[in-house]
Amino acid sequence: MKPVNLGGTQFQQNVNKTSIICIGVGIVLAIAGMAMNQASILPAYLVGAMYVIGISVTALFFSALQFLVRAGWSASIRRIPEMLGWFAQFALIILLPILIFRNSFYHGIENIPSKAPYTNTPFFIARVIGYCLFWFWMHRYIIGNSIKQDSMPGDYAPTLKNYKRSAPFVLGYALTITFAAFDLMMALEPHWFSTIFGLYYFAGNFVSTISVITLLFISVYNSGELKGFISKEHMHDLGKLMFAFTIFWTYIHFSQYFLIWYSNLPEETFYYIDRTKNGWEILGWASLFIHFIVPFILLLRQDVKRNFTIVKAAAIIILIAHFIDLSWIIIPGYREHGIEHFDIIALMSAGGMVLFFMGLLLFFTAKRMNSISGIAHNDPFLQESIDLIS
Amino acid sequence: MSDSKNIAVLGNFKDPNKIMHAANKVRESGYTDFDIYTPYPIHGLDKAMGVKRSILPYISFAGAMFGLSNAVFLMWWTGAVDYKLNIGGKPFFSVQFGIPIMFELTVLLTGLATFVALWALCGLPKWYSDLQDDAGFKSAVDDTFVLSIFATDQRFSLETTTKFMNEIGADDVRLIEA
Numbered sequence: 141m142k143p144v145n146l147g148g149t150q151f152q153q154n155v156n157k158t159s160i161i162c163i164g165v166g167i168v169l170a171i172a173g174m175a176m177n178q179a180s181i182l183p184a185y186l187v188g189a190m191y192v193i194g195i196s197v198t199a200l201f202f203s204a205l206q207f208l209v210r211a212g213w214s215a216s217i218r219r220i221p222e223m224l225g226w227f228a229q230f231a232l233i234i235l236l237p238i239l240i241f242r243n244s245f246y247h248g249i250e251n252i253p254s255k256a257p258y259t260n261t262p263f264f265i266a267r268v269i270g271y272c273l274f275w276f277w278m279h280r281y282i283i284g285n286s287i288k289q290d291s292m293p294g295d296y297a298p299t300l301k302n303y304k305r306s307a308p309f310v311l312g313y314a315l316t317i318t319f320a321a322f323d324l325m326m327a328l329e330p331h332w333f334s335t336i337f338g339l340y341y342f343a344g345n346f347v348s349t350i351s352v353i354t355l356l357f358i359s360v361y362n363s364g365e366l367k368g369f370i371s372k373e374h375m376h377d378l379g380k381l382m383f384a385f386t387i388f389w390t391y392i393h394f395s396q397y398f399l400i401w402y403s404n405l406p407e408e409t410f411y412y413i414d415r416t417k418n419g420w421e422i423l424g425w426a427s428l429f430i431h432f433i434v435p436f437i438l439l440l441r442q443d444v445k446r447n448f449t450i451v452k453a454a455a456i457i458i459l460i461a462h463f464i465d466l467s468w469i470i471i472p473g474y475r476e477h478g479i480e481h482f483d484i485i486a487l488m489s490a491g492g493m494v495l496f497f498m499g500l501l502l503f504f505t506a507k508r509m510n511s512i513s514g515i516a517h518n519d520p521f522l523q524e525s526i527d528l529i530s
Numbered sequence: 531m532s533d534s535k536n537i538a539v540l541g542n543f544k545d546p547n548k549i550m551h552a553a554n555k556v557r558e559s560g561y562t563d564f565d566i567y568t569p570y571p572i573h574g575l576d577k578a579m580g581v582k583r584s585i586l587p588y589i590s591f592a593g594a595m596f597g598l599s600n601a602v603f604l605m606w607w608t609g610a611v612d613y614k615l616n617i618g619g620k621p622f623f624s625v626q627f628g629i630p631i632m633f634e635l636t637v638l639l640t641g642l643a644t645f646v647a648l649w650a651l652c653g654l655p656k657w658y659s660d661l662q663d664d665a666g667f668k669s670a671v672d673d674t675f676v677l678s679i680f681a682t683d684q685r686f687s688l689e690t691t692t693k694f695m696n697e698i699g700a701d702d703v704r705l706i707e708a
Binding site: 394397 | 587618
C-alpha cells in the first residue's frame with residue numbers, strides 16, 4: 141500500500157492549533173500561579189514533567205507491546221503512539237532542572253544514612269540519565285524499525301527484529317518506569333516506601349496514553365485523512381482498553397491504600413494521613429470519582445464505546461483525573477516547604493505546567509507528521525487491521 | 531409417514547464468505563426464524579443475520595448489584611449488629627475493609643448470574659434436537675456452514691423456501707421431518 145502523508149492536512153493543523161492553545165494557556169496559568177506563590181514552582185514543574193514523560197514513554201511501550209503480542213488490530217493506528225513517542229527522546233532535557241536542583245526538589249533525601257547508598261546524588265543522576273538513555277534507545281530501536289519497514293515492501297526483516305527484541309524492551313520499560321517513579325516521586329517522602337508505587341504510576345500513565353491516542357484518533361477520523369484505514373472498530377477497541385485500565389488503576393491504587401490502612405503502621409500511614417488532611421482530601425476524593433467512578437459508568441455499556449461524544453468526554457475526564465492524581469501525590473510532598481494547606485494556586489501552576497508540556501508533546505507530534513507516513517503501510521498485519529471487526 | 535411434520539429446510543455452504551452472503555440474503559428476504567451453525571465463530575455474522583442484542587448484560591448487571599448489596603449487608607450485619615468483635619481496634623464496619631469482600635461477591639454473583647442466564651437464553655440443557663441425526667448438520671462441527679430455515683417461520687413453505695435456498699447457493703438442500 142501507499143504511504144499517507146499527514147503533513148499539511150487538516151488533522152495536522154488541528155493538532156498544531158491545539159498545541160499552540162495548550163502552550164499559550166499553560167504558560168499564562170503557570171507563570172501567574174508561580175508568581176502568586178513561589179513555593180509552587182517546584183511541585184508544578186515536577187507534576188508537568190512526570191505527566192508528559194509518563195505519557196510519551198508509555199506511547200513507546202504501547203507500540204512495543206503491539207509487536208510483542210503480534211497484535212493485528214492496531215496496525216493501522218500504531219503510528220499515533222509512534223508519533224507521540226518521539227517526544228520521549230527529550231526526557232533528559234525535561235528532567236535536567238530536577239537533576240541540577242535535586243536538593244531543592246527532594247528535601248531531606250540525603251539525611252537518612254541507611255538509605256544513602258541508594259539515594260546519594262551521583263548515583264541518582266546516573267540512574268536518571270540511564271532511564272533517559274534507555275528511552276532514547278527504545279525509540280530509536282522499536283519506532284525506528286517500524287519506520288524502516290515502510291521502505292521495505294515484502295521484506296519483513298525490521299518487523300521480525302521488533303518481534304524478537306520487543307520483549308526485552310518491554311521488560312526494560314517496566315524497570316525504568318518503576319524506578320523513575322521511585323526516584324522522582326516517591327523520593328518526596330524519603331521515609332516512606334511502597335513497592336507497588338511504580339505500578340501505580342504505570343497504571344495511570346497507560347490509561348492516560350490510551351486517552352491521548354483516542355483523542356488523536358477521533359480527530360484524525362473526523363478529518364477523514366486516514367479514510368479506508370481506520371474505522372469505528374478501532375475506537376471500540378481503544379474504548380475497551382480505556383475502560384479496562386481505569387479499573388486497573390483503581391485496583392492498583394486500592395491495593396496500595398488497603399495494605400497501609402490495614403496494617404496501620406506509623407511509618408507507612410503518614411503518607412495517607414498527610415494527604416487526607418488540610419484540604420488535600422479534596423484531591424483524593426476527586427481522583428476516586430473522576431479516575432474511576434465516572435469513566436466506569438460512562439464506558440460500561442458496549443454501544444457507548446462507539447459513540448464519539450462519550451468516548452471523547454471519558455478520555456478528557458481521565459486526562460484531568462491523571463493530573464489530579466499526580467498532583468495529589470506530588471504537591472503535598474512540599475507541605476513543609478511553603479504549601480501547607482490545600483492550595484488552589486499550586487494546583488493552577490501545576491495544571492499550567494501540564495498544559496504547557498502536553499502542548500509541546502502535541503507540537504512535536506504534529507511536526508513528526510511531516511517526516512513519517514501516517515500509516516504503517518507495509519506492516520504485515522495492516523490488511524487484518526483494516527478488516528477489523530471488534 | 532402421514533403424520534410427519536416439516537421441521538426445517540437445511541442447506542450447506544463450504545465457505546465463510548458464502549454463508550455471510552447467504553445470511554444477508556435471508557435477512558433481507560424477510561425470514562426471521564432461521565439459524566446458522568458454523569464450526570468456529572465468524573465475526574460480523576450476527577449483524578448479517580440481524581440478531582438483536584442479547585439481554586444477557588442486563589442480567590449480569592442485576593447479578594452484580596445483588597452481589598454488591600449482599601456483601602455490604604453481610605459485612606455490616608455480622609460485624610456491626612449481630613456479633614460485634616473488636617479486632618485490633620478496627621471499626622466494626624468500614625468501607626475500606628469491606629471492599630475486597632464487596633468485590634469478590636460482586637464478581638461471584640455476576641459470574642453465576644451470567645452462567646445461569648446464558649444457559650437459559652440458549653435453551654440449555656437440551657437433550658434432543660430434530661436436526662441432530664442429519665449427517666450434513668453434524669458436519670457443522672467440522673468444515674461446513676449450515677443454514678437452517680425453520681418451518682415455524684411465517685414465510686415458510688416447502689417449495690419457495692427450497693427454491694430460495696438453491697438460489698442463494700446452498701448445496702444439498704434438504705427437508706428435515708419429524
